Amino acid sequence: MSLTCAGIGSPIVAYLGPIASYSQQAALQAFGEDVWQLKPVDTIQDIFVEVQSQCATWGVVPLENSANGAVDLTLNGLADYNRSYVNIQVGGDTYVPVNHYLLGHDSPTVPSATSQSSKAQELPIDSFQHIQKVYSHPQALGQCSKFLDKYLKNAQRLEVSSTSKAAAIVSNDTTGKVAAISSELASKAFKLDVLAKSIQDQDDNTTRFLIISRNDTLPAKSPTQFNADCQCSGGRKTYKGFLSFTVSRESSRALTQGLSAFADSDISIIGIHSRPGRVLPFQYIYLVEFEVRNSGNGDRRIGALMERIGSVTQDHRWLGGWQACHESTGDSH
Structure with missing residues (x-):
């Protein structure tokens, strides 16, 4: 394209x-x-x-x-x-x-979330009985099922392509009988009232x-240099990176050897995904995310990893990396 x-x-x-x-x-x-x-x-x-x-x-x-x-x-x-x-x-x-919000147009008889508690659990049970339809993305509807079952059990749930699309639909209907599950950003973009805040089942x-x-310079077989200017407050630097590789299906130990290369290089794997390679049946591309803590000698360790990966896989590719911070009390996102 x-x-x-x-x-x-x-x-x-x-x-x-x-x-x-x-x-x-x-x-x-x-x-x-x-x-x-x-x-x-x-x-x-x-x-x-x-x-x-x-x-x-x-x-x-x-x-x-x-x-x-x-x-x-x-x-x-x-x-x-x-x-x-x-x-x-x-x-x-x-x-x-x-954070999913219930958006719509204020009913004259029902105060919006801006004038009452932000916690949906504290709303009167009949707060939204006037709403007949709720639009949102299927995942958002599912993630707010407890709220919907409690406050909008008689409202029709209508699936659309995105939470933004739901807000756009509701913005064009001023009857007050429709609502959208969307974001706070959407409430501002489409000039909708916030009827209830944080209505998702799980807060995390x-x-x-x-x-x-x-x-x-890509595709590369070795990583770029560390960003020495990365600043961390209250923690120490770590380095996160992505690479991909494929292995021969003829060797029963090829995948094990590829993954062992990380431990051999003193590097932690924090995520593995596989996608069909689309060249040979049932041969996969493995996407590995890793982390190097105490990364003062990270360049040397990553260099050793890439050399080892190259020796035990059919093909490998460096997909980038960046500095992150590791807090002493837990990982910082």
Whole structure:
């Protein structure tokens, strides 16, 4: 897929649209809008294409959700079966808490959440009996099932493509009889009233996003240098990285040897994903995220890892890395 990129003054950050999505919130959190132009695109694949084609300097892609697991379309982009994104690397991550809000138009007889307690559990049981329809993404509807069963059990639940789309639909209906499950950002973007805050079943629902960019030295068999300017407050530096590899199906120990290379190099594996390689049946591309703590000699350890990986796998690829902070009381996101 080829793109013609218009010359624009501000550097561009591509994210999964539409506007007011949690992906936009992640882009705002990581970049802001003072210097960067945030560009919504239609699919996760489009983000990879925008960055590879240099139509965007950075991309923000969802990697995993604490309740729903990994995002396959992002893993497919990193696995890059067709070598379409050979210059793309991962350069960071950001975490966005998923707080679902009930949005709509205030009923004259029912006060909004701005004038009462923010905790949905404290609302009168008949607060939303006038609402007949609730729109949202299927996952959001599922993640708010307890609230819906308690306060909106008679309302029709209608699935749409995104929480942002739900807010857009409700913004065009001023009867007060419809509502959307969406974000606080959407309430501002579509000028909707917040009827109830934080209505999700679990308070620890979080989505992790990766920051991707183009590195014209890739594909590489060795990592770039550490970012020595990374600052950590109250903790010590660690280094996170991604790489991928494939192994021969003819060797019964090939995968074990590939994973053992991390322990042999004193490097911790913190995540493993596999995607079909699409070359041979049942041969997989393994995507491994790792962490190097006490990273003063991290370059040497990662160099040893890449050398070892190269000797025991069929193919391997460095997918980028970044400095992070490890707090003494736990991992810092």
